Amino acid sequence: MSDRKNRPSEFDLIEKLFVPLAKSHAGAAALKDDCATLIVSSGYEALYSMDTLVAGVHFFETDPADLIAKKLLRVSLSDLAASGGVAKGYLLALSLPVDISYEWLQLFVGGLSEDQSKYNIVLLGGDTTTTAGPLTLSLTAIGEIPIGAVVRRSGATTGDDIYVTGTIGDAALALRLFDELGREETQTNYPALCDRFVLPRPRTRLGPLLVGLASACIDISDGLHADLGHICGASGVGASVLQAEIPVSSVAADILRDRNHFWQAIIGGGDDYELLFTVAPENSEKVQRIGREAGVSITRIGSIVPESGVSILDFNGKPLAIENVGWQHF
């Protein structure tokens, strides 16, 4: 056992680190039982999203453990938000390499704890196991939504306006700059972009306000072009988007001024975790109202059209060729 001396026992791990994350919810039974229970509100149904992050595939092993924890949680919270749901809790399965340290796990749990408060959720249960491979983290996020109200990708119809929240492409731009400048220089010169890459900000307040208003919604994880393609494919329609209307951050705008080719990263890159949704044109005022209510900027970028495919018209009104068709994490 000498090669594991810094490794906590399973008992220590659960009792000292994870039980405090579950103690506010009686149905978690202090992580000491076979199952967790959760009551779904009357008139609501349960909503589920499960995601796995693998070291070396979805995050850098050297990323701070608290940020990895938050990213893990937030990608699933983003899925619940895109469906119009309110998050309630989560289950967590950790496959830990033998050389993982107690300090790393403390930091990881600290990140979960902060986000539990931020998003008003609780740890319900899970599993811990050892692995000879890379650190592997699976999370099941559990939410609820009024019965039958789930917002799907498949409801967009011709004439609907297309909207996005926040700004698009910051995370993808950070990744491109890592290649060009190195990670350290990018972090020093463009901390805001790096933040967007490391730490998604799921639109958990806005999501539930889209129920009964948005005809379709998705969170942008594969890239604006690819995820709009997902809505179009599922809905049997197409999309026409104006490049000039795509909202970018001021930092991104500065970079794009000199380096026009980075627009490919903005449109083709992933990991924005902004919401992309469609709404009938007569409801445009309601869209701005819920944006104000949720404290999120919402921008109309185009329209749903009958012809299949996603067409983006550039600043000269010509169709833009897209090089990158979205992330392939698989």
Next chain:
Amino acid sequence: MSDRKNRPSEFDLIEKLFVPLAKSHAGAAALKDDCATLIVSSGYEALYSMDTLVAGVHFFETDPADLIAKKLLRVSLSDLAASGGVAKGYLLALSLPVDISYEWLQLFVGGLSEDQSKYNIVLLGGDTTTTAGPLTLSLTAIGEIPIGAVVRRSGATTGDDIYVTGTIGDAALALRLFDELGREETQTNYPALCDRFVLPRPRTRLGPLLVGLASACIDISDGLHADLGHICGASGVGASVLQAEIPVSSVAADILRDRNHFWQAIIGGGDDYELLFTVAPENSEKVQRIGREAGVSITRIGSIVPESGVSILDFNGKPLAIENVGWQHF
């Protein structure tokens, strides 16, 4: 991509193999959306269990893929049963090595499909990712139970009878015989024991019948001694068990006749997935009635006592020393 030529694309994997497992449930949205939905019956609450199996830790890489799939599903169904719940569906996260073949995945999905029919459950959603490490499978089982009716480990009280379903120790005996005889000879000579090791048979019919009857319940995964210790610890009581009353299979009884030391595997070994539960003595007739109803043999093996600890009295009425305190999968 040449090193992956036998590897299916993520699209093929989901569309051809996994979508058929989800198609009967509208809330799974054919695995094409961000979230799955599930309605919990009125007056019921949701019940969750999450488990991870890692190749080389929880199963042999050479085990048939359909049996791995069934084991993955059944260990979680066993947890739901031990809590008194009825299974409804599951979410599945696969982290796949790059060299995994389409044929392997077909067989794996075939196993899931058979068990979906057997246990009346459906695939709700999940995630697929790649890993540089061993095949890693995480499953979240979702069930329901009348609100407030969950059977916990913590309800045993002094004087309660202690019961187990089926026979104890077959899986652990198989594992001991692998060491002694080799896997092939054990398979040839003791196929029934090997079956118990490879394929749990969760007591899904009996579990829900324990609601309102059992004061505490657990499924035996760490071993009879360890899991009874978990009930006693959670309930603040102790247990007195008679070795002579522990039900063993006829194959196990034959082996134990010559090799008394294998009793340590029977009592200390894990992976039985039988239910171990406690019931007030006045309800002993009800216990036998639900056993007949579920088609499961139920055997009384001892009593809950006020003194802490698990004491097993041997055939001569003397306390039995336990070498193995249960599995450590961590």
